[in-house]
Amino acid sequence: xxxxxxPEVLSSRLGYLLKHAYLRLTEESARAxxxxxxxxxxxxxxxxxxxxxxxxxxxxxxxxxxxRTTMVAFVDTLEGKELVERRRSPQDRRKNIxxxxxxxxxxxRDAEFARQEMERRFLAPLSSTDATCLVRALQxxxxxxxxxxxxPDADGDGGPHP
Amino acid sequence: xxxxxxPEVLSSRLGYLLKHAYLRLTEESARAxxxxxxxxxxxxxxxxxxxxxxxxxxxxxxxxxxxRTTMVAFVDTLEGKELVERRRSPQDRRKNIxxxxxxxxxxxRDAEFARQEMERRFLAPLSSTDATCLVRALQxxxxxxxxxxxxPDADGDGGPHP
DNA sequence: TATTGTTATACTCTATAACTATA
DNA sequence: TATAGTTATAGAGTATAACAATA
Numbered sequence: 001x002x003x004x005x006x007p008e009v010l011s012s013r014l015g016y017l018l019k020h021a022y023l024r025l026t027e028e029s030a031r032a033x034x035x036x037x038x039x040x041x042x043x044x045x046x047x048x049x050x051x052x053x054x055x056x057x058x059x060x061x062x063x064x065x066x067x068r069t070t071m072v073a074f075v076d077t078l079e080g081k082e083l084v085e086r087r088r089s090p091q092d093r094r095k096n097i098x099x100x101x102x103x104x105x106x107x108x109r110d111a112e113f114a115r116q117e118m119e120r121r122f123l124a125p126l127s128s129t130d131a132t133c134l135v136r137a138l139q140x141x142x143x144x145x146x147x148x149x150x151x152p153d154a155d156g157d158g159g160p161h162p
Numbered sequence: 163x164x165x166x167x168x169p170e171v172l173s174s175r176l177g178y179l180l181k182h183a184y185l186r187l188t189e190e191s192a193r194a195x196x197x198x199x200x201x202x203x204x205x206x207x208x209x210x211x212x213x214x215x216x217x218x219x220x221x222x223x224x225x226x227x228x229x230r231t232t233m234v235a236f237v238d239t240l241e242g243k244e245l246v247e248r249r250r251s252p253q254d255r256r257k258n259i260x261x262x263x264x265x266x267x268x269x270x271r272d273a274e275f276a277r278q279e280m281e282r283r284f285l286a287p288l289s290s291t292d293a294t295c296l297v298r299a300l301q302x303x304x305x306x307x308x309x310x311x312x313x314p315d316a317d318g319d320g321g322p323h324p
Numbered sequence: 325t326a327t328t329g330t331t332a333t334a335c336t337c338t339a340t341a342a343c344t345a346t347a
Numbered sequence: 348t349a350t351a352g353t354t355a356t357a358g359a360g361t362a363t364a365a366c367a368a369t370a
Contacts, residue, residue: 011307013206013277017304018184018187025176050171067362092328093370095328095329123303133292134300137288141288144178145169229339231340232337254346255347256351
């Protein structure tokens with residue numbers, strides 16, 4: 001793909017800007033995480049697992065906003081890399097509880113470090129005011145909790161999105 | 163249909179925020195443009211054609227940052243809707259010059275209005291300071307030309323406003 | 325009957341490779 | 348040889364539908 005500077009007619013369209021910002025970040029993310037053997041979405045799965053105990057596949061999927069069928073493939077991949085493990089819930093044998101392995105926890109730590117560095121580089125063109133403002137604006141637009149307090153977050157019941 | 167608030171562990175990850183902001187905008191865009199019979203990407207093609215004369219398919223593709231093979235399908239679709247027309251360039255018969263039809267120009271005007279309204283609604287949760295800052299930050303991150311001092315959608319078309 | 329995980333399948337979006345017609 | 352458009356194809360990424368096990 002040729003990466004021209006976008007023409008002015010596109011430069012104030014939110015759709016264009018969000019899409020291309022996301023694409024650029026995804027590239028940088030892949031580059032930064034490649035040596036850790038995971039991609040940004042897999043890292044997000046690990047981070048969710050680290051932040052909550054005893055999550056079923058469906059609950060993880062709910063937190064990430066993805067479908068349970070998509071989740072199967074993620075867990076397959078991460079289990080293949082020995083970063084997570086499935087075990088049947090004794091309370092409800094329909095559920096797979098997904099847990100980080102020790103290796104997974106270690107990988108998460110290292111990859112998170114790389115991700116933070118990547119994000120810092122990515123935002124480097126912005127003044128610190130603008131960077132803060134960007135993140136706050138995106139949190140507001142996505143309904144994300146702002147860092148003031150812990151989210152009263154309902155336990156992952158919710159719908160995957162389109 | 164209810165969308166969970168993202169858990170705190172994801173709410174400060176740029177990848178998550180950009181992706182989900184983009185997904186939400188895409189939904190709103192589709193809803194706003196549905197009655198006009200086009201989607202946001204098709205509208206962007208029309209806007210590029212309106213802003214530049216005598217563009218070949220390849221040149222349009224370059225401005226939009228998409229592949230020429232992808233462009234073929236866009237032009238096929240838009241030509242099927244009688245919004246654009248192809249004609250062979252007399253100077254270089256390998257090239258297809260793509261032009262808006264009168265219908266296409268009219269559709270562009272109406273759909274642009276709907277898009278602007280949609281973006282205004284989308285940004286409504288933000289203070290005008292934050293909205294401005296968001297757009298400026300995204301322009302900076304994508305290498306888009308900034309039109310200095312321009313408020314997002316304050317007037318307009320999100321298009322060229324010199 | 326409803327829910328969880330799974331599989332098979334399909335659909336969207338986009339790119340790569342190969343073909344054609346021009347240059 | 349190189350370029351513009353086209354076609355065929357493939358590969359992400361994700362969703363829907365159907366099914367088995369379990370509740």
